Amino acid sequence: MNRGDGAGTRPAVGRDGARVRLARLALGFSQQELAEAAGVSRQAVAGVEAGRWHPSLQVALALAQALGQRVEELFGPSRSRPPVAATPLSVPRGAGQQRVELAQVGERLVALPLAGDRTFRAGFSPAGGVWLDAPAAPGGAWNVEPTGPLRPTLVVAGCDPALPLLAGPLALLDQPLALSWWPCGSREAARLAAAGLVHAAGVHVAEEGVGAAGGGPFPGGRAEVVGFSIWDEGLAFRPGLAVVGLSDVAARRLRFVNREPGSEARSLVEAEMGRSGLVPGDIIGFDTAAGGHMLVAAAIAAGLGDVGVTTEPAALAYGLGFVGLASERSLLLLPRPLLGTSEVRGLVRVLTSSALRDQLAVLAGYRGLATCGEPVASRGG
Numbered sequence: 001m002n003r004g005d006g007a008g009t010r011p012a013v014g015r016d017g018a019r020v021r022l023a024r025l026a027l028g029f030s031q032q033e034l035a036e037a038a039g040v041s042r043q044a045v046a047g048v049e050a051g052r053w054h055p056s057l058q059v060a061l062a063l064a065q066a067l068g069q070r071v072e073e074l075f076g077p078s079r080s081r082p083p084v085a086a087t088p089l090s091v092p093r094g095a096g097q098q099r100v101e102l103a104q105v106g107e108r109l110v111a112l113p114l115a116g117d118r119t120f121r122a123g124f125s126p127a128g129g130v131w132l133d134a135p136a137a138p139g140g141a142w143n144v145e146p147t148g149p150l151r152p153t154l155v156v157a158g159c160d161p162a163l164p165l166l167a168g169p170l171a172l173l174d175q176p177l178a179l180s181w182w183p184c185g186s187r188e189a190a191r192l193a194a195a196g197l198v199h200a201a202g203v204h205v206a207e208e209g210v211g212a213a214g215g216g217p218f219p220g221g222r223a224e225v226v227g228f229s230i231w232d233e234g235l236a237f238r239p240g241l242a243v244v245g246l247s248d249v250a251a252r253r254l255r256f257v258n259r260e261p262g263s264e265a266r267s268l269v270e271a272e273m274g275r276s277g278l279v280p281g282d283i284i285g286f287d288t289a290a291g292g293h294m295l296v297a298a299a300i301a302a303g304l305g306d307v308g309v310t311t312e313p314a315a316l317a318y319g320l321g322f323v324g325l326a327s328e329r330s331l332l333l334l335p336r337p338l339l340g341t342s343e344v345r346g347l348v349r350v351l352t353s354s355a356l357r358d359q360l361a362v363l364a365g366y367r368g369l370a371t372c373g374e375p376v377a378s379r380g381g
Contacts, residue, residue: 158202
């Protein structure tokens, strides 16, 4: 029975079609193959993907079943949940909405505020193996002794400190996935993805540059580009300071915390210095190289610097002042040769899930969440 003619659809009310298209690509289906698997017409699939129609419940269920996903993952809105009473382990700092971890301890629900150093993990990560010896030839494989059985693991490279939030939803999939996050700049993340060394590359570009298929290099490869979030990048500073720009930092001889060479944050600083006529010697601490946005904010909060370049979410997590220099769109590059792998298919499901969007929604400084997981562009032929 064909369920996909005009009688089975109604005018589109959202961006659900983009989710269907990406899920189809992840399975390697053509529109005709998806239509046959779901028992609908190819025109119905094309209409849903183009956003011209929103499927009826019957068609939505058929498409979700054919794509191996739950209908709410493809078409469902985020869910709100009733509040619960919890005892905080410490008094939350700052004003406004505060994120916490929730845990049941005996008969009491406790809340662990996620602020300052508790916004990210600074302890040891579990190892999957240990090096035995170096490769015989440069660029060859190393010998590693595993410390336990290998687990299906999604590997994501990039500098957005919200990327580790993928771990929770990935663990809830029908076939759970672990997450390995490799923190690095956008250019390096794109290079690793193009070389087939990671499943996805997190990059960020100025919002006006998104039309150029996500910005940043993707040498020698092809990729689907999907949205993740939007945030501001700029200068974070100690409470009580009133920093307005890099010229102010130089004039007042404030101690600066910089990012590593090659990072987009450092490039932003260098561009601002060029516009202001500044040279590295004018900025105390220009040669410092913190390896991530959260580390910059942590250094300032610890008194190791007065001001540094980072993201607004990182600054807010530590209660720092912030002045924006650029609005950045955080994107994920998904190499097309890996779209059919279980890891990337799991990532595609998680990106449009309420479990991830609910986490991003309560993280101060993040916006543009309606486009999380939505296709932005394709790179390459």
